[in-house]
Amino acid sequence: MIKDSKKKLSPITTTLHWLIAIVLISLIAVGIYMEENEVFFLYPIHKSIGMLLFSVILIRVVWRIKSGWPEPVSQYKKIEQIGARTIHWVLIIGTVMMPISGMLMSGAGGYGLSIFGLELLASNPDELNPGKVIPLSKSLAGLGHTLHELGGNIMIFAITLHIIGAFKHHFIDKDSTLRRMLGRR
Numbered sequence: 019m020i021k022d023s024k025k026k027l028s029p030i031t032t033t034l035h036w037l038i039a040i041v042l043i044s045l046i047a048v049g050i051y052m053e054e055n056e057v058f059f060l061y062p063i064h065k066s067i068g069m070l071l072f073s074v075i076l077i078r079v080v081w082r083i084k085s086g087w088p089e090p091v092s093q094y095k096k097i098e099q100i101g102a103r104t105i106h107w108v109l110i111i112g113t114v115m116m117p118i119s120g121m122l123m124s125g126a127g128g129y130g131l132s133i134f135g136l137e138l139l140a141s142n143p144d145e146l147n148p149g150k151v152i153p154l155s156k157s158l159a160g161l162g163h164t165l166h167e168l169g170g171n172i173m174i175f176a177i178t179l180h181i182i183g184a185f186k187h188h189f190i191d192k193d194s195t196l197r198r199m200l201g202r203r
C-alpha cells in the first residue's frame with residue numbers, strides 16, 4: 019500500500035479527499051436549498067447520501083489516524099502551518115459531526131432513519147395526526163438541529179478558507195500542494 023510522502027500522496031488519500039469533498043459540498047448546497055424552499059422530496063435523498071457518506075468519512079478518519087497528516091511540501095511560516103492544520107482539523111471533525119447531528123435530529127425527532135428505503139430506525143407516527151410524527155426526544159432533536167445548522171455554517175467558512183489556501187499555494191507560492199492532492203508529483 020502506497021503511503022503519503024512529501025512528493026506524492028497515496029491514492030487512498032486523494033480518492034477519499036475528492037469523493038468526500040464533492041459529495042459534502044453537494045450535501046451542503048442541497049441541505050440549504052431543500053430547507054429554505056421546503057422541497058420535501060429531497061429530504062430522504064439528502065439523508066440517505068449523508069449516511070452513506072458517513073461510512074466513507076469514518077474510513078478516512080481511520081486512515082488519517084493510521085498514517086498521520088500529509089507532510090507539507092515545503093517549509094512555510096509557522097502561522098501558515100498552524101492555520102492550515104487548524105482548518106484540516108475543523109474540516110475532518112466537521113465531516114464526522116454533520117452526519118451524526120443529522121441522524122440525531124431525524125432519529126430523535128421521530129422521523130426514523132433509512133438509507134434509500136432500507137430502514138435503520140423506525141419512524142414514530144402520531145396516530146391522531148396522520149402524516150405527522152412524535153419526537154422520541156424533543157431536546158435531543160433540537161440539539162441535533164442546532165449542531166447541524168451551526169456545523170453547516172462553520173463548514174462553509176472553513177471550506178472557503180481551505181480553497182483560498184489551496185489556490186494561494188498553487189498560484190502565488192507556485193508549489194505542488196494542489197498538484198499533489200490531484201495525484202501528481
Ligand code: HEM
Pocket residue numbers: 042045046047048049050053061064065066068069071113116117118119120121123124131166167170171
Ligand atoms: C456530511 C453530511 C451532511 C451535510 C454536509 C449536511 C448539510 C446540511 C445543511 C448545510 C443543511 C441546511 C441547514 C440549514 O441551513 O439550516 C442540512 C439540512 C438538513 N439535513 Fe443535513 N447534512 C448532512 C447529513 C445529514 C444526515 C445524515 C441527515 C439525517 C439522517 C441530515 C438531515 C438533514 C435535515 C432533516 C435537514 C433539514 C432541516 C430542517 O428542515 O430544519 N443531514 N444539511
Ligand code: HEM
Pocket residue numbers: 031035038039040042043082088089090091102106107109110113177180181184195196197199
Ligand atoms: C474544491 C475544493 C477543495 C480543494 C481545492 C481542496 C484542496 C486541498 C489540498 C490541496 C489539500 C492538501 C493540503 C496539504 O498538502 O497540506 C487538501 C487537504 C485536505 N482537505 Fe481539501 N480541498 C477541497 C475541499 C475540501 C473539503 C470540502 C473538505 C472537507 C470535507 C476538505 C478537507 C481536507 C482535509 C481534511 C485535508 C487534509 C488531508 C486529508 O485528510 O485528506 N477539502 N485539500
